[in-house]
Amino acid sequence: MTEKWSTEELKASVVAYLDMHHKDLNNELFVKKTYYTELSEKFGRTEKSYEYRMQNISYVFFLMGRQWVSGLKPAKNVGSNNAEIIERLICEVEGKSYIGVAGFETQVSTFKNKEILDIPVGIAKPTISSGKVTQYTSDPKVKAWVLKESQGNCENCDSLAPFTTAAGEPFLEVHHLKRLADGGSDRISNAIALCPNCHREFHYGQSKLEKINAIYAKVPRLIRE
Ligand SMILES: [Zn+2]
Ligand SMILES: [Zn+2]
Incomplete structure (x- = not known):
């Protein structure tokens, strides 16, 4: 020991x-x-x-x-x-x-690699802790669950993750449809796994509103907040 x-x-x-x-x-x-x-x-x-x-x-x-x-x-x-x-x-x-x-x-990775990960409750109202950078309390289980659920495919365009990370995992990003900064929850009903291109588009795209509407129709677990 x-x-x-x-x-x-x-x-x-x-x-x-x-x-x-x-x-x-x-x-x-x-x-x-x-x-x-x-x-x-x-x-x-x-x-x-x-x-x-x-x-x-x-x-x-x-x-x-x-x-x-x-x-x-x-x-x-x-x-x-x-x-x-x-x-x-x-x-x-x-x-x-x-x-x-x-x-x-590290917690996300641990939860993600569990064989069975129960649907996490998440955090309805993530608290903002203000330091030098605004930070939000978020639940590593939510991120892990969403990434696991995606099976390495972007939930918007269905493409495979564009690359594998140095830790050997498919690279996707988790995006909150209603931003945490706007009072969105950190729950699986508000979070999706996206490839980096789609993720940027959800933030900056000309047709981001259409994209957002379409993703609510496409992914059944999502609930508008
Ligand atoms: Zn994509
Ligand atoms: Zn995002």
């Missing part, structure tokens, strides 16, 4: 990762093992566990839409708590504002 990772140990791992990332970007030579040895001597875990932890950090990088350190393929079984802590630490060390994508998306 391995001991729980302390924030101090996670932070040291993040600092090491960001250092490698920096060198990687600048084409500087570095030896990954040196970092693992140093962490191992300081915190007492095997070098292998630090290598694996670095791959977890790559997964958080992937969720943040960033390029991970070459040779450290994202490993997704990080757990949503640690994913959230790692994202916070990355932002803290880099002095950037925290977005909060990793913990949420």
Whole structure:
């Protein structure tokens, strides 16, 4: 049984990762093992566990839409708590504002990969927490359920997801028909899985109103709000 990772140990791992990332970007030579040895001597875990932890950090990088350190393929079984802590630490060390994508998306992925996922209740009135960026409390189960239901096809144009993500999943986006900012609910009756093209069109298209009317007629679970 391995001991729980302390924030101090996670932070040291993040600092090491960001250092490698920096060198990687600048084409500087570095030896990954040196970092693992140093962490191992300081915190007492095997070098292998630090290598694996670095791959977890790559997964958080992937969720943040960033390029991970070459040779450290994202490993997704990080757990949503640690994913959230790692994202916070990355932002803290880099002095950037925290977005909060990793913990949420890790939960989405976990729920999505469950063999059976009951229809989630969702959130009728998602609360707005105002920070630097307006954020909404949304339910990872709703996103997971909608993505699972779509089976990798856009619910508007029926096309297959245009690509597979680095985590091996079909890429589709979840759109709320009545926007959360306009008081829409975060429930499966207000959310659809779209390919990126259709998603942009639902936001910016000349005929977005026709599209919205058509999707209510096409997808039976949708309820106008
Ligand atoms: Zn589409
Ligand atoms: Zn949208």
